[in-house]
Every structure is written in structure tokens, then in C-alpha cells.
Amino acid sequence: xRRIANYAMGCVAVLLINTNSxxxxxxxxxxxKESAIDNMVMGYNSNGDQSRLFNSPKYDxxxxxxxxxxxxxxxxxxxxxxVEYDGFSYKNMxxxxxxxxxxxxxxxxxxxxxxxxxxxxxQSFDIAGHHFVRVEAxxxxxxxxxxxxxxxxxYSGKTEFIVHREKAxxxxxxxxxxxxxxxxxxxxxxxxxxxxxxxxxxxNRKQELSTYIKDNAINFDADKEQAVVKIVAFYDQSLIxxxxxxxxxxxKK
Numbered sequence: 001x002r003r004i005a006n007y008a009m010g011c012v013a014v015l016l017i018n019t020n021s022x023x024x025x026x027x028x029x030x031x032x033k034e035s036a037i038d039n040m041v042m043g044y045n046s047n048g049d050q051s052r053l054f055n056s057p058k059y060d061x062x063x064x065x066x067x068x069x070x071x072x073x074x075x076x077x078x079x080x081x082x083v084e085y086d087g088f089s090y091k092n093m094x095x096x097x098x099x100x101x102x103x104x105x106x107x108x109x110x111x112x113x114x115x116x117x118x119x120x121x122x123q124s125f126d127i128a129g130h131h132f133v134r135v136e137a138x139x140x141x142x143x144x145x146x147x148x149x150x151x152x153x154x155y156s157g158k159t160e161f162i163v164h165r166e167k168a169x170x171x172x173x174x175x176x177x178x179x180x181x182x183x184x185x186x187x188x189x190x191x192x193x194x195x196x197x198x199x200x201x202x203x204n205r206k207q208e209l210s211t212y213i214k215d216n217a218i219n220f221d222a223d224k225e226q227a228v229v230k231i232v233a234f235y236d237q238s239l240i241x242x243x244x245x246x247x248x249x250x251x252k253k
Contacts, residue, residue, distance in 0.1 A: 052086055053093070056115035059105050068174035070100035070167050073128045078107045081127035085117060095127050099167040099177065102149050119150070135162075135189075146182055146189040155229045157236040159202075160184035163225065181224070183232060195220040198228060205238045 062070060069076040078094035083104060094107035104117040104125055124133045132150045151162040164180040182189045183201055192198045195213070199206050212218075212234050220227045 050090065052088065053083075053090060053106060053117065054108060054115065056106070056117050059103075059114040059116040061114070066169065066172050066174065068167075070098050070169070070174055072097035072099055072130070072165065075128065078105075079128060081125060083117070083125040084123040086121050087123070095125060097125070097127055097132065097150070099165050100169055100174065102166065104150075122150075125150075133162075146191070151182070154225055155232050157233065158239060159232050159236050161228055161232045162189075179225070181228065183228075195227070195231075198231065202231075202235050205235055208238050209235060 075096065078096055080092050081095040083090050083093055083095065083106070094111075096105040097103075098105055098116075101116075103119055104122055106115050106117060107113075108115065119134070120136070122134055124131065126132070131153045133153055134149075135146060135151050136148050147164070149164055151164050153160070153162055155161040160183065162182050162184070164182070166178050166180075168175045168178070180191065181193065182191050183198070184190075185201060190201050192201055199209055202209060209231060213220075213231065216230070218227050218230055
């Protein structure tokens, strides 16, 4: 009788050990599954549903006999960039910007296919150290005169400086990049093409700006875009400082 009791107690002990081990295995499996789900959710939140991009129309490359190329920074190869599409952010995508068609081109993971992202579904993209945003026609308010398209944001503060870049094709050759410059003041985009026309737009600080340009030897013709960045940044600082004297040098970073 004692032998039977001992045998029964041994069976119970083995059963308890196996049950605990089984429970631990289930808990570990559930934890692993939850971690995998969390990783999937994090990936979705950071990169969205990539099928939105992959289902874009096929990109038709240009005839190889055409001289030059249509792409931003003269880069006829893909580079790593980011894009905001349908409100989702996609990181580390292979992108090019076609300045002739005004469209963002993306290489698919198989590296054998290219798609052309639907422009009015692209909110912004980053490529070659530049940030481009989509400006729609409805932004032409309060006297603005700016066509819909992608604009390179060169400076963004109280005042905004953006550039529209394009390349035309004529007689089988792509032209050099043509850049149209705009500043956004009081909610309206204004175009300009010279230092004189820029200062006319910033006329409420024209005297201060003229002094700043002279003191810092800013050469508008040598590098227009960087000159505008410095001038507009100083203009914003002058608005903040009001009539307080500004000790700012264009050579300081």
C-alpha cells in the first residue's frame, strides 16, 4: 500500500513539473509572438504600407540616344532617400527626381523595375541632401503666382525660400537646370530673379539688408541661392529683433 502511495505521489510530481514546463513554453511562445507583432506594428508605423508605392505606374525611361539627363543633381542613378506618400513616411527608398516630367521615380526591391510615383499623392521627399515639398494650385492665394509642382525648400522660417527646378528637352538634348525662385511672405508666394527684385519684396527692411549685404560681401551673382538663404535668414532675424541692431555675419554658420 505504501508502495502504491509513493508511486502516485511520484506521478503527481512529474505531472506538475511537465505542466509548469508546458506553461513556461506557452508563455515564451506568446511573448515571442507579441514581440513579433510589436515589431510589425513599429515597421508599419515607420514605413507605412509599401504596396502603396509598389502599385504606382511603371516608369518609362528615356531613349538612350538623348544627350544629358533629366534628373536632379545630374544623378542618373538611384540614391537613398525618404518620401511621404498618402500621408505615410517611407525611409531609405531608392529614388530619383525627374525634373523634365516633374515626378519622383522609385526603384523596386528587385532592382529591375522602376515606378513613377503619382505626383499629387507625394507630400514631400528628401534626396541628395535637399527637401522637396509638393505645392498645389490651391496654395495660390493672397496674390500668389506659383504653379503646382515640387519645390526645393532652401530656407524655412517666418519667411520661406523655395526653388522650382526643371529641365527641358529640345532636339534630343536635355537643357541645363532652370531654377525659379520664390519667397513666401504673409502667406503668399512671390517670384524674383535678382537681388534688386528680392529686396523690393523685403522692402520693410531694405536699408538694413543692403548694409548687411555690403558688410558681408555677399555676391548674388556668384551663388544666387546661397546668397538668398543668407539674406532671408537675416531678414527673419531683423523682424524678430525689431529695431535692435544685429551683429550677424554671413560667414558664421
